[in-house]
Each structure stands twice: as C-alpha cells, then as structure tokens.
Amino acid sequence: HLAIDHLTKIYERGKVLALDDVSFSVDKGEFLVLIGLSGSGKSTLLRCINRLIEPTSGRVFLDGTELTALPQRELRRWRRKIGMIFQQFNLVKRSTVLANVLAGRLGYVPTARTLLGRFPREDLERARRALERVGLLEKMFVRADQLSGGQQQRVGIARALMQEPELLLADEPVSALDPATSHSILKYLEQMNRQDGVTVLCALHFLSLARRYGTRIIALKGGRIVFEGSPSEI
Amino acid sequence: HLAIDHLTKIYERGKVLALDDVSFSVDKGEFLVLIGLSGSGKSTLLRCINRLIEPTSGRVFLDGTELTALPQRELRRWRRKIGMIFQQFNLVKRSTVLANVLAGRLGYVPTARTLLGRFPREDLERARRALERVGLLEKMFVRADQLSGGQQQRVGIARALMQEPELLLADEPVSALDPATSHSILKYLEQMNRQDGVTVLCALHFLSLARRYGTRIIALKGGRIVFEGSPSEI
Numbered sequence: 001h002l003a004i005d006h007l008t009k010i011y012e013r014g015k016v017l018a019l020d021d022v023s024f025s026v027d028k029g030e031f032l033v034l035i036g037l038s039g040s041g042k043s044t045l046l047r048c049i050n051r052l053i054e055p056t057s058g059r060v061f062l063d064g065t066e067l068t069a070l071p072q073r074e075l076r077r078w079r080r081k082i083g084m085i086f087q088q089f090n091l092v093k094r095s096t097v098l099a100n101v102l103a104g105r106l107g108y109v110p111t112a113r114t115l116l117g118r119f120p121r122e123d124l125e126r127a128r129r130a131l132e133r134v135g136l137l138e139k140m141f142v143r144a145d146q147l148s149g150g151q152q153q154r155v156g157i158a159r160a161l162m163q164e165p166e167l168l169l170a171d172e173p174v175s176a177l178d179p180a181t182s183h184s185i186l187k188y189l190e191q192m193n194r195q196d197g198v199t200v201l202c203a204l205h206f207l208s209l210a211r212r213y214g215t216r217i218i219a220l221k222g223g224r225i226v227f228e229g230s231p232s233e234i
Numbered sequence: 235h236l237a238i239d240h241l242t243k244i245y246e247r248g249k250v251l252a253l254d255d256v257s258f259s260v261d262k263g264e265f266l267v268l269i270g271l272s273g274s275g276k277s278t279l280l281r282c283i284n285r286l287i288e289p290t291s292g293r294v295f296l297d298g299t300e301l302t303a304l305p306q307r308e309l310r311r312w313r314r315k316i317g318m319i320f321q322q323f324n325l326v327k328r329s330t331v332l333a334n335v336l337a338g339r340l341g342y343v344p345t346a347r348t349l350l351g352r353f354p355r356e357d358l359e360r361a362r363r364a365l366e367r368v369g370l371l372e373k374m375f376v377r378a379d380q381l382s383g384g385q386q387q388r389v390g391i392a393r394a395l396m397q398e399p400e401l402l403l404a405d406e407p408v409s410a411l412d413p414a415t416s417h418s419i420l421k422y423l424e425q426m427n428r429q430d431g432v433t434v435l436c437a438l439h440f441l442s443l444a445r446r447y448g449t450r451i452i453a454l455k456g457g458r459i460v461f462e463g464s465p466s467e468i
C-alpha cells in the first residue's frame with residue numbers, strides 16, 4: 001500500500017539532518033505508530049509522505065505510484081486519498097467550525113470561507129456526522145478561535161475524516177486532549193482502520209497508547225529508525 | 235499569595251458559561267494542578283488570573299492587591315511577576331529562538347524583533363541558561379518556525395523562565411512533549427517551585443503527572459470546581 005524508500009531530509013537552514021535514510025513499507029489496513037523524542041523526525045516523515053515538505057532524496061510510493069515523482073497537479077489529486085491531522089491543528093481561525101470541517105472535502109486547501117455556499121447537501125450531512133463523532137456538534141457555528149485547545153484539535157480531526165481517505169497521516173492527534181477524550185478519538189480512528197480499511201500512520205508520544213492502538217511500531221531517534229516491530233516487543 | 239473570589243466568565247459570543255462561581259486560594263510556594271476534560275475551563279481560569287481575558291464577575295487578588303481592579307498601566311507592572319506558558323506556545327514564528335526567549339524579559343509583549351540590540355549582557359546570559367535548561371541551546375539562532383512542535387513548546391517555557399516570576403501560570407506545558415522530555419521539564423518547574431519558592435498553577439491532562447508533581451489538585455467540570463484536595467485523595 002505505502003512504501004518509503006531511502007528517505008532523507010536535510011533542512012537547508014541550519015543544515016539539520018531531520019531524516020536519515022529511512023525505509024519501510026506499510027500494508028493496507030495497518031495502524032502503524034511512530035514514536036520518538038521531541039525533534040526525532042516524526043512530523044518531518046509524515047510531511048514528506050504527502051510532500052508538504054520535499055524530501056532531499058529517496059522515494060515514496062502509494063499503491064505503486066511514485067508520489068515523489070508526481071507533478072503538482074497530479075499530486076493534488078492523489079492527496080485527496082491521504083487525510084492529514086496536523087500537529088498544530090492548522091485551522092482557519094476566523095472561519096466557523098463547520099467551514100473548517102467542510103474544507104476537508106477540498107483536500108488540504110482551507111479556503112472554506114469563499115466556498116461555503118457551494119457544498120452539496122450530503123457534504124453538510126457528512127460534516128454533521130464528523131462533528132458528532134468528535135463530540136463537537138454544538139459548536140458547529142462557532143468560530144474556530146473561540147474554542148479551547150482540545151476542541152480545536154478535534155475540529156482538525158473531523159476535517160480529515162471528511163476526506164474519507166485511504167491513508168490517514170495523524171501527527172500527535174490527541175496531544176491537546178485529556179485521557180478520556182483521547183481514547184474516544186483513537187477508538188474512532190481504530191474503527192475507521194478496522195471497519196473501513198483505512199491505513200493509519202500515527203505519531204504518538206505515549207508508549208501506552210502506541211501499544212493499545214498500534215498494529216506495528218516504528219521508533220525514530222535523530223532521524224533514523226531504531227526499532228521496528230510489534231507493540232508487544234517494545 | 236493568590237486568592238480567586240467568585241470568578242465567573244461568560245464568553246459573549248455563543249453565551250458560553252466557561253467559569254461558574256470559582257473560588258479558591260493558593261499559598262506561596264504551592265504547586266497547584268488544574269485538571270479537567272477538554273473544554274472544562276482550565277485555560278479560561280488561567281487567563282482570567284492575569285487578565286488576558288476579562289472575567290464577567292468576581293475578583294482576583296495577588297499579595298493582597300486586587301488584580302481585577304488595576305488600570306492597564308499598573309496591570310502591566312504586576313504581570314512582570316506572573317510568568318505564563320501558553321497552551322499554543324504564542325511564539326513570534328519569524329523571530330529566532332533567542333529573540334523569543336529574550337522577550338520574556340518584557341513581560342508578555344513579544345516585540346523582541348525590534349528590541350534585540352538593547353538587551354544587557356546579563357539577559358543574554360540568562361537566555362543561554364534558560365535554553366540549556368530546556369535542552370535547546372544548539373537551536374538558539376534558529377527561527378521559531380523551523381522547530382518541531384515539542385521544541386517550540388520548550389521555547390515558550392524558556393521565555394516564561396526569563397521573567398523569574400513569583401507566580402507561574404502553566405497551561406498544559408508538556409502537551410507536545412514525549413514522556414521523558416515532559417518529566418525533565420516538570421522536574422525543573424518543581425525545582426523552581428521548591429528552591430526559588432515560585433508558586434505554580436499548572437493545567438495538566440494526566441492524573442499521573444498531577445499526582446507526581448502537584449501539592450494540591452483542583453478538578454474543573456463545565457466551569458465549576460468538582461474536586462479540591464491533595465493528590466492522594468483523587
């Protein structure tokens with residue numbers, strides 16, 4: 001389903017080697033967890049997969065197609081299959097919760113403000129269901145900057161669900177949430193994974209969550225893979 | 235040291251009752267932990283204490299002075315005694331790590347960019363020590379937007395330490411950090427609390443951290459205090 005082949009990323013400024021020759025593959029329907037210390041390369045890896053950041057060298061394949069070789073126009077089409085939950089939420093703060101969630105239908109382009117009138121009825125219905133899932137239906141018409149930290153994170157999760165992606169890249173999706181809310185969100189991602197067959201790559205900080213939800217774990221340290229295996233082995 | 239007296243906050247938009255008649259007091263040198271579900275009112279409470287948000291009714295006293303009655307000019311002087319670690323870091327993304335940390339000497343005004351040349355030598359020394367404390371000395375001249383999520387959070391912590399505050403308001407200071415980095419940060423806050431006598435109010439999501447570091451715990455639910463007591467009782 002997804003193959004990462006000798007991926008290296010050096011950030012120009014500061015010559016930081018963020019990813020160092022990372023290779024692994026992910027079967028369809030796996031729930032792969034990425035763990036590692038702060039600064040170990042988790043976000044860089046996820047962002048190289050959907051090319052929000054361009055890798056310095058190496059290749060990424062999704063269903064046999066090399067994403068790293070696609071021109072921008074085609075990349076945009078492929079990105080519709082890849083949902084992203086951002087570490088810093090990336091909401092359009094002045095837009096409503098509903099507008100932010102509807103933007104999920106557009107891939108990553110959060111220009112919801114201009115398009116709000118043009119969404120079909122079934123997208124509005126989908127948005128309601130996604131907000132219900134994350135426990136925020138009553139905040140639908142509230143502006144994103146009037147939510148608590150954890151509520152904003154849940155809007156970002158609902159937006160990614162709107163895409164009904166084949167592959168979900170989740171970058172610390174529950175960092176701003178209390179344990180009870182974290183589990184209800186991760187259980188939902190697990191359900192998407194098990195029932196809808198969505199492949200999930202999820203960066204998490206807590207080994208306890210990685211063991212509970214992951215089918216496989218990859219640990220990063222200084223940009224290199226230092227562990228790969230089943231949750232019971234780590 | 236700090237007294238909260240019948241504090242209520244209703245956000246105008248959406249008529250949300252975020253805090254509902256909250257009263258408690260904190261002795262000098264306590265490490266008080268606030269826990270509660272996402273949306274329960276933790277951030278609102280911390281921001282009402284330093285008046286980043288104006289309470290709807292109720293009063294806040296620090297060392298006998300009523301903060302809620304101070305004019306803006308005097309409030310700015312009192313805020314120098316109150317450090318704040320923000321839930322969403324609040325860094326000046328285009329400025330360097332050093333500029334962001336030096337801004338801590340100015341209270342909450344992150345206009346570091348213009349003032350950089352005017353900091354005395356001992357402030358530069360203080361900034362080096364604060365960055366060393368949080369493990370980011372080597373990123374001193376890097377722009378804040380070129381750091382990982384956890385690294386950005388640690389810059390916000392170093393900035394608050396620069397103020398050498400009497401009272402530290404920490405809003406989920408370790409949410410973007412892995413457990414090992416979290417403990418090293420919280421141990422340092424505990425050291426400031428025990429050795430320098432800094433009073434700490436810290437919102438945390440995890441009961442395990444609250445029990446380990448808190449001298450007292452207050453739990454919020456729907457804006458009301460539902461528990462107040464020692465960590466061993468909860």
Ligand SMILES: Nc1ncnc2c1ncn2[C@@H]1O[C@H](COP(=O)(O)OP(=O)(O)OP(=O)(O)O)[C@@H](O)[C@H]1O
Pocket residue numbers: 145146147148149150151176177178245246247248250251252270271272273274275276277278279321
């Ligand atoms: N600027 C605002 N305008 C309107 N409502 C707000 C605003 N900020 C927060 N709220 C609402 O007030 C309530 C309390 O929010 P608060 O940010 O204090 O929660 P919290 O306990 O810090 O949650 P979290 O753990 O998610 O950070 C929530 O219902 C939230 O939606």
Ligand SMILES: Nc1ncnc2c1ncn2[C@@H]1O[C@H](COP(=O)(O)OP(=O)(O)OP(=O)(O)O)[C@@H](O)[C@H]1O
Pocket residue numbers: 011012013014016017018036037038039040041042043044045087379380381382383384385410411412
């Ligand atoms: N835009 C950037 N420019 C330069 N260096 C960067 C940039 N973004 C990240 N880095 C560096 O690359 C390394 C890896 O960062 P990355 O964001 O992938 O870490 P992470 O594992 O996600 O950490 P965290 O748990 O703190 O989110 C870090 O040393 C960081 O400072």
Ligand SMILES: [Mg+2]
Pocket residue numbers: 042043044087171382383384
């Ligand atoms: Mg990250």
Ligand SMILES: [Mg+2]
Pocket residue numbers: 148149150276277278321405
């Ligand atoms: Mg909060």
